Amino acid sequence: MNTSEDSRCDRSIAWFREASPYIRAHRDATLVIAVPGNVIAGDTIDTLVHDLALLHHLGLRLVVCYGLRAQVDEALADDSRVVEGRRVTDDLALQTIVSEAGRVRTELEARLSAGLPNTPMSGAHLSVSSGNLIVARPFGVRDGVDFRHTGSVREVRREAISDMLDATHVVLIGPIGYSLTGDIFNLTVDEIAAHTATALGADKLVYLVDSLPVDAAGTLQRELDSATATTRSTATDTHDNEHLKRVLGYASAACDNGVERVHLLDQHKPDALLSELFTRDGSGTLITAERWESVRPASINDLGGIMALVAPLQDEGALASRSREQLELDIADFVVSERDGTVVACAALYLLDDGNTAEIGCVATHPDYRGEGRADAIVSQLEARAKRQGCAEVFLLSTRAGHWFIERGYTETGETALPPQRRDTYNRQRSSKVYVKSL
Ligand SMILES: CC(C)(COP(=O)(O)OP(=O)(O)OC[C@H]1O[C@@H](n2cnc3c(N)ncnc32)[C@H](O)[C@@H]1OP(=O)(O)O)[C@@H](O)C(=O)NCCC(=O)NCCS
Known part of the structure; x- marks a missing residue:
């Protein structure tokens, strides 16, 4: 080996040593991840899917919740309203969502089926499951706005998801729920992910966000306790954008309801997920239920x-x-x-x-x-x-x-x-x- 190969080898060994306690700790852990539609349509999706497949093969129980905001926005052009993060879903919007949900699910299934090409694990088989896993109710009329086919989570079919995970399948959940009357509702991926993580008592809930929480000096906040996340979700004196605020609200609710750790990761960084899970410094913001003390x-x-x-x-x-x-x-x-x-x-x-x-x-x-x-x-x-x-x-x-x-x-x-x-x-x-x- 020449010197540069030696140093690359040394770096790999050092990385492996650093990662090995985390590999052990994450085995059999349940991880729910919310992947927004723009990430699915963007440049980092191949890396993300590859890394999710890797996590699955390392023994994590994975639930991948995907959103469709970007896809539906594009299909409907300006023809649809979003109020406080929720689309007002008319008949046309619902039709579009249903067809986009099917298309994106098929694409994700195909990507996940590709295994881990160009790695020693190529050919390792991965099974994907999905289904009627979210029971929804109408979001209704709020402040005079009729949200029509927009819904919110009524119940997560925990046992069905657990069975799929026990069978070592990766579970895919789109932003759609079904009511007990057989109606179809459009839900947000962030809400579905939080409820699913809570219902499963997940070890980790991951949100990919456009920008991470920073303090007044603009420095990334590596850790927040759930009480602070709750406060920030409605604060007006922070740099947090509206989506981040909503995610902070879901994250703190999930923590308060038993999810141990919620990780917010920069969706523009392809390696954010692995670096958060397998390195000491992590890469995003960790939200935990109780910050025992600093x-x-x-x-x-x-x-x-x-x-x-x-x-x-x-x-x-x-x-x-x-x-x-x-x-x-x-x-x-x-x-x-x-x-x-x-x-x-x-x-x-x-x-x-x-x-x-x-x-x-x-x-x-x-x-x-x-x-x-x-x-x-x-x-x-x-x-x-x-x-x-x-x-x-x-x-x-x-x-x-x-x-x-x-x-x-x-x-x-x-x-x-x-x-x-x-x-x-x-x-x-x-x-x-x-x-x-x-x-
Ligand atoms: C070692 C010590 C500081 C760990 O404190 P802690 O706050 O419980 O540590 P953490 O919570 O960060 O880590 C706990 C993990 O370390 C493991 N652990 C604890 N002591 C260990 C030891 N001696 N060897 C290996 N692992 C050990 C625990 O089993 C636990 O692992 P798990 O999560 O897989 O169950 C504590 O046990 C202690 O005070 N020991 C006596 C003083 C001592 O020996 N100090 C070191 C000399 S400088």
Whole structure:
């Protein structure tokens, strides 16, 4: 192999290492994705369908809800009204929607049937199912506007969808619902996706949006809790466009009704889905039901809380001993995660004098609060902090949690790999193992 092949190979291996914990975590997870009509008609659809097929083969249970707004707009020219995100569906609009729904479904089925060409998985078979999965009711007359054949979700036929997923089929749902009286209604893909995710108790609901939420300075907001998403869905002082606001409303409702994570992804970025699901940094905005608490820099007021958290772990040997005085001196290096005024997780980042390396230490979560991603959030934040400070590498010493770090991209190395200044203070009696990660 020549040098460029070597480095490509190294990058692939690094990517695979980073992705592997996520591959495991997502297996058997149910993911509902809302794909708007303009994405289906656009340039990124081939990549998206390819990636959905890949996710299916990795063991995710996939429900793909598709919209038709762009297709129907084009077919009807200016001949149709949309009020607050819903089309006023007259007879002609309904006819167009029904025929476009059939056409798009057939096209998607064909694309999904193509498997994964030019990959070692080409030829892997994928089955697609659809049907009368959404029970609708009329949206009715609102503020004097008769929405005619526009409907809203009355019920999602959860068992029928679950059966299809259990049979390892990808489920396709168009923006159409049927009433108990046999009428056909035009629904929005965003509403269908939210209701479907809720009915299935999905692990993930994904919306592809034209623009992601940003703060007042225009910086992408990587995380929002559902309460904030609710507020923003009706706010007038944000940069959010009308579609994003509606999606925020559905996202927060889905979270409040049991969907664990809602991801908003930039529909213009072909790799957004894989990068969101398989990389630490993700690519879009994550909305979760309860933002348990944010990770924040520690202050001297947290000293007692940190002591109470780490003392038992020091006593049992999971953490190296640090005196109160030492913690007080190092308090600016700590971040904490707090719950109801109590420090429930913490960690520290020590920058070394070489300016290139940092040590992560004292990573601890209170036993009652483990397994909810706190240490993960804290360590990610410290790694980002180290990177911002110009470090190329972080290392840490641990006696028991090595595997936790290995699953997050660290590799075990030896004491001799420690920077010289840290080697001098390495406590051989603890026999801690050394782990390192390139940033
Ligand atoms: C390791 C520790 C910080 C993880 O805290 P946490 O907030 O529960 O971590 P997260 O929620 O982000 O991750 C939990 C996952 O890590 C796994 N995990 C926990 N400890 C682990 C270990 N020692 N090795 C491998 N995996 C571990 C959990 O099983 C869980 O996996 P799951 O979601 O598949 O069930 C916590 O267990 C702790 O305080 N341990 C004692 C102190 C310690 O050893 N610190 C490291 C030395 S610096």
